Amino acid sequence: MLETLKTAVWEANMALPRYGLVTFTWGNVSARDHETGHILIKPSGVDYEALKPGDIVVLDKEGRVIEGSLRPSSDTPTHLALYARYPDLGGIVHSHSPQATSWAQAERAIPLYGTTHADYFFGPVPCARLLTQEEIATDYEHNTGLVIIETLDNLGINPMHTPGALCAKHGSFTWGKDAAQAVYHAVVLEEVARMATLTETINPSVKPAPEALRDKHFYRKHGPDAYYGQG
Amino acid sequence: MLETLKTAVWEANMALPRYGLVTFTWGNVSARDHETGHILIKPSGVDYEALKPGDIVVLDKEGRVIEGSLRPSSDTPTHLALYARYPDLGGIVHSHSPQATSWAQAERAIPLYGTTHADYFFGPVPCARLLTQEEIATDYEHNTGLVIIETLDNLGINPMHTPGALCAKHGSFTWGKDAAQAVYHAVVLEEVARMATLTETINPSVKPAPEALRDKHFYRKHGPDAYYGQG
Amino acid sequence: MLETLKTAVWEANMALPRYGLVTFTWGNVSARDHETGHILIKPSGVDYEALKPGDIVVLDKEGRVIEGSLRPSSDTPTHLALYARYPDLGGIVHSHSPQATSWAQAERAIPLYGTTHADYFFGPVPCARLLTQEEIATDYEHNTGLVIIETLDNLGINPMHTPGALCAKHGSFTWGKDAAQAVYHAVVLEEVARMATLTETINPSVKPAPEALRDKHFYRKHGPDAYYGQG
Amino acid sequence: MLETLKTAVWEANMALPRYGLVTFTWGNVSARDHETGHILIKPSGVDYEALKPGDIVVLDKEGRVIEGSLRPSSDTPTHLALYARYPDLGGIVHSHSPQATSWAQAERAIPLYGTTHADYFFGPVPCARLLTQEEIATDYEHNTGLVIIETLDNLGINPMHTPGALCAKHGSFTWGKDAAQAVYHAVVLEEVARMATLTETINPSVKPAPEALRDKHFYRKHGPDAYYGQG
Numbered sequence: 001m002l003e004t005l006k007t008a009v010w011e012a013n014m015a016l017p018r019y020g021l022v023t024f025t026w027g028n029v030s031a032r033d034h035e036t037g038h039i040l041i042k043p044s045g046v047d048y049e050a051l052k053p054g055d056i057v058v059l060d061k062e063g064r065v066i067e068g069s070l071r072p073s074s075d076t077p078t079h080l081a082l083y084a085r086y087p088d089l090g091g092i093v094h095s096h097s098p099q100a101t102s103w104a105q106a107e108r109a110i111p112l113y114g115t116t117h118a119d120y121f122f123g124p125v126p127c128a129r130l131l132t133q134e135e136i137a138t139d140y141e142h143n144t145g146l147v148i149i150e151t152l153d154n155l156g157i158n159p160m161h162t163p164g165a166l167c168a169k170h171g172s173f174t175w176g177k178d179a180a181q182a183v184y185h186a187v188v189l190e191e192v193a194r195m196a197t198l199t200e201t202i203n204p205s206v207k208p209a210p211e212a213l214r215d216k217h218f219y220r221k222h223g224p225d226a227y228y229g230q231g
Numbered sequence: 232m233l234e235t236l237k238t239a240v241w242e243a244n245m246a247l248p249r250y251g252l253v254t255f256t257w258g259n260v261s262a263r264d265h266e267t268g269h270i271l272i273k274p275s276g277v278d279y280e281a282l283k284p285g286d287i288v289v290l291d292k293e294g295r296v297i298e299g300s301l302r303p304s305s306d307t308p309t310h311l312a313l314y315a316r317y318p319d320l321g322g323i324v325h326s327h328s329p330q331a332t333s334w335a336q337a338e339r340a341i342p343l344y345g346t347t348h349a350d351y352f353f354g355p356v357p358c359a360r361l362l363t364q365e366e367i368a369t370d371y372e373h374n375t376g377l378v379i380i381e382t383l384d385n386l387g388i389n390p391m392h393t394p395g396a397l398c399a400k401h402g403s404f405t406w407g408k409d410a411a412q413a414v415y416h417a418v419v420l421e422e423v424a425r426m427a428t429l430t431e432t433i434n435p436s437v438k439p440a441p442e443a444l445r446d447k448h449f450y451r452k453h454g455p456d457a458y459y460g461q462g
Numbered sequence: 463m464l465e466t467l468k469t470a471v472w473e474a475n476m477a478l479p480r481y482g483l484v485t486f487t488w489g490n491v492s493a494r495d496h497e498t499g500h501i502l503i504k505p506s507g508v509d510y511e512a513l514k515p516g517d518i519v520v521l522d523k524e525g526r527v528i529e530g531s532l533r534p535s536s537d538t539p540t541h542l543a544l545y546a547r548y549p550d551l552g553g554i555v556h557s558h559s560p561q562a563t564s565w566a567q568a569e570r571a572i573p574l575y576g577t578t579h580a581d582y583f584f585g586p587v588p589c590a591r592l593l594t595q596e597e598i599a600t601d602y603e604h605n606t607g608l609v610i611i612e613t614l615d616n617l618g619i620n621p622m623h624t625p626g627a628l629c630a631k632h633g634s635f636t637w638g639k640d641a642a643q644a645v646y647h648a649v650v651l652e653e654v655a656r657m658a659t660l661t662e663t664i665n666p667s668v669k670p671a672p673e674a675l676r677d678k679h680f681y682r683k684h685g686p687d688a689y690y691g692q693g
Numbered sequence: 694m695l696e697t698l699k700t701a702v703w704e705a706n707m708a709l710p711r712y713g714l715v716t717f718t719w720g721n722v723s724a725r726d727h728e729t730g731h732i733l734i735k736p737s738g739v740d741y742e743a744l745k746p747g748d749i750v751v752l753d754k755e756g757r758v759i760e761g762s763l764r765p766s767s768d769t770p771t772h773l774a775l776y777a778r779y780p781d782l783g784g785i786v787h788s789h790s791p792q793a794t795s796w797a798q799a800e801r802a803i804p805l806y807g808t809t810h811a812d813y814f815f816g817p818v819p820c821a822r823l824l825t826q827e828e829i830a831t832d833y834e835h836n837t838g839l840v841i842i843e844t845l846d847n848l849g850i851n852p853m854h855t856p857g858a859l860c861a862k863h864g865s866f867t868w869g870k871d872a873a874q875a876v877y878h879a880v881v882l883e884e885v886a887r888m889a890t891l892t893e894t895i896n897p898s899v900k901p902a903p904e905a906l907r908d909k910h911f912y913r914k915h916g917p918d919a920y921y922g923q924g
Contacts, residue, residue, distance in 0.1 A: 023653055099660065101576065115402065116332060169577060170675075195332055202334055206336065346789075422791065429791065433795055433893070507921055564888045633808065659891060
């Protein structure tokens with residue numbers, strides 16, 4: 001079932017090592033079929049070199065395996081929590097890509113330092129707080145999803161305008177309207193993180209970009225008055 | 232029309248990802264036909280993998296499309312402003328290459344720290360100021376060109392001796408006698424930016440290279456007494 | 463003899479340059495045959511491009527050559543000392559990979575800054591002290607093994623839970639149940655080292671990850687209740 | 694004439710871009726034929742992609758072209774000065790490789806922070822002083838050679854034990870018994886420079902490696918008691 005989407009999820013997963021975002025099995029991509037609500041996700045701990053489209057696991061929205069002989073990613077409950085809360089999400093990426101993960105380990109949001117960032121993220125990339133000991137002990141992966149949602153809620157962030165977040169001491173999640181766009185945003189995040197670190201090295205007292213520049217770049221690519229691209 | 236130049240502009244665009252200067256569609260190259268004054272430029276938001284020579288858009292110097300079925304790059308008005316002011320320019324590159332863009336985000340000119348820099352840029356690579364809210368709101372891309380010109384004017388810079396500039400919080404523009412040379416200068420800029428960051432990390436109180444060394448290296452490659460290369 | 467293991471050791475050695483862990487001949491991998499106690503190791507100073515499975519040297523546990531026409535790696539006594547002390551080790555890697563070696567040169571243990579680290583190393587990656595002048599003068603390579611053991615002993619470290627250590631001013635050793643896993647841990651160490659440096663650059667007052675998060679990630683991959691992977 | 698050596702010099706030149714040491718034409722390799730004293734060197738400003746063995750220029754030791762239709766590298770007088778002073782040199786590399794050049798731009802010698810360095814350089818990699826305005830104005834490239842010699846003399850350095858030096862605000866020269874070994878040392882220098890920068894970032898108060906460790910590593914690879922490699 002859902003063979004076309006299965007292939008798209010497989011392709012999105014295969015793109016992670018090609019873009020230098022994952023070492024070994026440290027990442028996964030999922031997608032949602034909007035009609036049935038089913039979630040398709042990478043199986044846990046399978047090498048990218050060995051991964052085949054048929055290995056992609058199909059789950060219902062409660063996370064029960066509907067199709068596939070392999071265990072889904074151990075991060076599945078995080079994906080499910082995000083899909084449940086945000087109906088517009090069609091794809092999610094989890095990765096330990098080095099530049100973004102270093103900001104997560106540093107427990108800092110990535111400031112909006114320039115137009116490369118503003119073209120895709122309408123504000124800083126937020127960093128969710130550490131989980132409590134209790135949240136770690138029980139339903140860790142589900143709670144990882146909840147703390148991302150809590151972070152976006154507290155900051156009043158529209159997830160379709162800021163398509164990603166860092167998890168303190170862990171890694172990043174990015175998302176989009178489908179799996180391919182979620183991967184695209186993971187690549188953007190890694191580049192934005194790399195440049196933010198360099199920017200602060202070059203000028204330790206640097207300030208974020210002004211709001212007018214952020215708005216200009218975000219809205220020339222997104223929304224009703226966008227004029228970037230072929231329309 | 233202008234098929235040879237169209238191919239040259241296509242090749243120059245394709246060189247950007249090959250040199251690691253662009254991710255996705257974050258860059259563009261244009262060239263001017265000196266005889267007609269026409270400008271040839273990459274279409275907006277087209278993937279490099281899909282770009283074909285026939286996709287290059289031909290414009291007159293006021294920016295009206297003369298040939299081509301795609302929208303020109305959204306940065307076209309910046310290119311046009313630079314061509315209008317500097318009659319010797321034959322090619323321009325815009326890029327978000329990470330090392331140079333980090334200096335732009337840090338809002339600092341790149342000091343001339345060594346002969347690699349002096350071989351191609353006769354002084355620091357300047358960083359144009361942020362645009363005002365008004366300049367962003369109306370004719371943003373045209374004003375980006377004007378602020379580069381303002382910066383070169385204020386510093387008394389000859390654009391053929393300092394073939395590039397940074398735009399605060401944005402990215403870089405480089406140029407040259409043709410599209411290929413503009414790409415060459417974009418590669419030089421990225422290397423020079425990378426080494427300048429490292430240089431300040433290694434020695435936070437480092438000083439720029441002396442003028443005598445700058446002059447020696449610049450003029451052994453450029454001008455009537457040049458003796459580098461095969462003459 | 464031991465042709466299958468010889469091929470595995472050759473493959474593990476060939477993986478080092480492929481993962482970017484060695485320049486020229488700066489690294490070596492060994493394995494132990496648990497039945498005979500024999501050690502198989504790369505020959506000294508042989509280029510990876512020229513290395514063949516038949517070049518792998520077979521030694522008894524005292525280090526006498528049993529098979530092979532080439533001299534074993536000059537680091538062999540370090541490998542032997544570790545195998546002698548830790549009966550569970552089946553493979554060892556020595557490398558001068560740049561990120562981990564820079565921590566060794568800085569004489570600092572790598573703090574546990576995140577889950578990528580905790581997935582494989584149950585605590586900081588320790589850094590062994592400098593050898594004394596006497597330890598360098600006589601049996602240098604053997605003493606290098608002893609000082610790693612001393613370090614793990616002093617810190618109460620289980621080598622199967624913290625599968626690697628840095629040697630002050632030198633490089634790293636990693637290990638595992640076999641040669642392939644030792645290489646895997648060398649790749650992890652390099653990534654963890656890279657991110658630790660970036661993490662401290664981004665936030666100079668960063669703190670290590672809490673123990674609860676370390677435990678969660680380590681034990682979801684290792685031990686009786688592990689649920690990562692396909693079981 | 695000297696066709697075998699010409700091919701070796703061509704191969705050594707071609708190795709520079711393969712090892713990531715040069716961008717465009719920013720580097721050159723020469724070799725000396727010990728019998729005739731002739732010097733073979735890359736022609737000036739020729740792209741590596743276009744370079745052929747027959748393009749290598751043959752000079753006598755005073756620098757007069759004996760064979761070849763192209764101009765020799767503009768850095769030829771530096772090479773000649775070093776060959777004239779050091780009879781054991783058989784090959785020299787000049788490069789602007791980013792890590793080493795950043796130390797040159799920072800005007801700092803590279804401290805001996807570990808065994809990777811000590812395996813090939815018996816002490817810090819020295820940094821020659823800036824040339825005076827007079828030395829730049831007249832015979833710049835020849836004076837670049839003289840200031841390297843002055844530096845080694847002042848520090849009592851044996852060039853066969855410390856096979857390279859930095860030139861303030863410029864780049865590096867490395868050398869060896871032949872062109873291939875000079876390239877090998879250029880690769881070592883770049884790695885050593887990369888790790889020295891990282892080492893100081895990780896530990897700003899780091900100290901150089903002790904002399905006993907330097908001696909151990911240098912002499913296990915070099916001299917009558919060497920035991921590294923296949924003898």
